[in-house]
Amino acid sequence: MLANNRAVNISEQLMIPQFLCSAIELIMNKALALSNKPVSLTNIENKTLTLELAELNFPISVSASNTKLLVTSTGAASDCTLISSVTTLRQLQAKQQLTELIKQEQLDIQGDIKLAQQFARIAEELEIDWQTEIAKHIGDVPTHKLTKISEKAKSSLAQLITSLESDVTEFLIHEKKLAVTNSEIKRFNQAVSKTQEQLSNIESRLATLVNHSNEN
Amino acid sequence: MSSVEKNSTPASEQNTANSTTDNTTHFGFQTIEKEEKVSKVAGVFHSVAKQYDVMNDLMSFGIHRLWKRFTIDASGVRPGNKVLDLAGGTGDLTAKFSQLVGKEGQVVLADINSSMLNVGRDKLRDRGLVQNIEYVQANAEYLPFEENTFDIVTIAFGLRNVTDKDKALRSIFSVLKPGGRLLVLEFSKPEHEVLNKAYDFYSFNILPKMGELVAKDGESYQYLAESIRMHPDQDTLKNMMENAGFEQTSYKNLTGGIVALHKGYKF
Numbered sequence: 001m002l003a004n005n006r007a008v009n010i011s012e013q014l015m016i017p018q019f020l021c022s023a024i025e026l027i028m029n030k031a032l033a034l035s036n037k038p039v040s041l042t043n044i045e046n047k048t049l050t051l052e053l054a055e056l057n058f059p060i061s062v063s064a065s066n067t068k069l070l071v072t073s074t075g076a077a078s079d080c081t082l083i084s085s086v087t088t089l090r091q092l093q094a095k096q097q098l099t100e101l102i103k104q105e106q107l108d109i110q111g112d113i114k115l116a117q118q119f120a121r122i123a124e125e126l127e128i129d130w131q132t133e134i135a136k137h138i139g140d141v142p143t144h145k146l147t148k149i150s151e152k153a154k155s156s157l158a159q160l161i162t163s164l165e166s167d168v169t170e171f172l173i174h175e176k177k178l179a180v181t182n183s184e185i186k187r188f189n190q191a192v193s194k195t196q197e198q199l200s201n202i203e204s205r206l207a208t209l210v211n212h213s214n215e216n
Numbered sequence: 217m218s219s220v221e222k223n224s225t226p227a228s229e230q231n232t233a234n235s236t237t238d239n240t241t242h243f244g245f246q247t248i249e250k251e252e253k254v255s256k257v258a259g260v261f262h263s264v265a266k267q268y269d270v271m272n273d274l275m276s277f278g279i280h281r282l283w284k285r286f287t288i289d290a291s292g293v294r295p296g297n298k299v300l301d302l303a304g305g306t307g308d309l310t311a312k313f314s315q316l317v318g319k320e321g322q323v324v325l326a327d328i329n330s331s332m333l334n335v336g337r338d339k340l341r342d343r344g345l346v347q348n349i350e351y352v353q354a355n356a357e358y359l360p361f362e363e364n365t366f367d368i369v370t371i372a373f374g375l376r377n378v379t380d381k382d383k384a385l386r387s388i389f390s391v392l393k394p395g396g397r398l399l400v401l402e403f404s405k406p407e408h409e410v411l412n413k414a415y416d417f418y419s420f421n422i423l424p425k426m427g428e429l430v431a432k433d434g435e436s437y438q439y440l441a442e443s444i445r446m447h448p449d450q451d452t453l454k455n456m457m458e459n460a461g462f463e464q465t466s467y468k469n470l471t472g473g474i475v476a477l478h479k480g481y482k483f
Binding site: 012013015017018019021022045046063065067068070072073074076077 | 290318468
């Protein structure tokens with residue numbers, strides 16, 4: 001408790017929440033300004049969405065004016081509050097996970113859920129032509145080269161990840177025998193279903209026998 | 217400024233409490249007649265108004281933006297609130313408050329200095345912030361508003377330039393609504409001696425030179441350094457707020473106490 005208070009004090013003294021909010025605000029408004037497709041904030045004007053993450057000891061509130069977003073570290077007067085963690089937010093990228101995460105109590109939504117959806121829609125609507133933006137600062141040729149290098153790096157990284165995944169799988173399943181294959185899982189599931197079926201048969205026969213003995 | 221003899225002794229060696237009488241006050245390290253202070257401070261701010269934002273960024277390495285954000289976060293402002301940004305100068309706090317109070321709310325940017333007010337008004341209008349902002353040239357000691365008007369009053373880096381701080385605090389108390397709060401963001405006394413020494417060196421040796429180079433006005437920035445040292449420390453200001461009628465007063469030191477944010481409520 002004391003250590004926690006100390007951490008809050010240090011965070012306040014160094015103004016970490018304000019620094020973080022300032023950076024987020026800058027990035028968000030820059031992204032809005034750079035979008036090729038005009039993004040309207042009219043639907044969310046004067047509304048506030050707050051994010052309370054388990055990893056942070058302060059909330060992050062995003063308020064919308066007619067043209068800009070304002071990020072503060074106060075949770076007061078929020079129209080919708082999402083209480084979660086960074087890990088859970090990453091899982092949220094898969095839309096079907098939402099209900100599951102709420103059921104598992106990894107995500108809590110307080111207030112108007114439509115507001116959270118509107119903010120998400122705005123993020124999806126952003127269309128930023130990064131190449132054009134970078135070219136404005138460093139020129140066309142360096143941008144082209146940079147793009148090629150980053151594409152190559154991305155593809156190499158993807159290959160590396162795939163190869164690592166398959167090597168690790170091979171190692172765990174066949175060499176160390178720590179993991180099982182899909183077919184083994186399927187067989188195991190079938191066996192479990194069969195046992196379940198047999199068990200329910202036995203239960204019904206037992207119930208019949210008990211009824212008979214009671215009647216006699 | 218240059219016509220008045222200056223005392224260049226660092227603040228730590230000064231006896232600030234007993235160095236003024238009923239008719240005199242401080243202007244940096246000088247003791248002057250109270251009537252003189254308003255025009256002298258006005259001279260400083262007329263001179264620096266155009267370079268004020270650039271100098272703030274330079275002098276504080278941009279940290280003043282975080283101090284102001286901290287103030288906004290601590291204000292508990294809500295949509296529909298009525299806010300007075302006193303000594304609001306170039307309108308940094310007003311810009312944020314204007315977005316947060318929304319169409320239903322209102323922000324009044326007040327400053328005694330017309331040059332500062334003009335720079336603030338031009339800046340905010342250029343940023344498209346017009347719908348809920350009013351501009352008022354006002355002296356903090358005699359606020360031209362009805363009693364119980366505002367939910368929040370802020371005064372950022374302005375109180376130390378006010379001639380009669382007690383009178384200003386009473387005036388602010390009167391225009392606040394019951395339940396309203398005052399936030400005073402102001403330079404204060406660093407908590408650690410090493411930081412205090414480094415800060416003294418920076419303020420009296422580097423800051424005026426920066427003022428000379430960028431704003432072509434070293435004397436105004438010498439005044440800035442001196443006025444910071446003559447400003448009441450954290451506990452003294454807290455007591456002054458309590459004497460003016462504020463309750464639940466508290467302060468938070470920022471950046472090791474170089475700046476402190478005082479908060480008090482009117483009930």
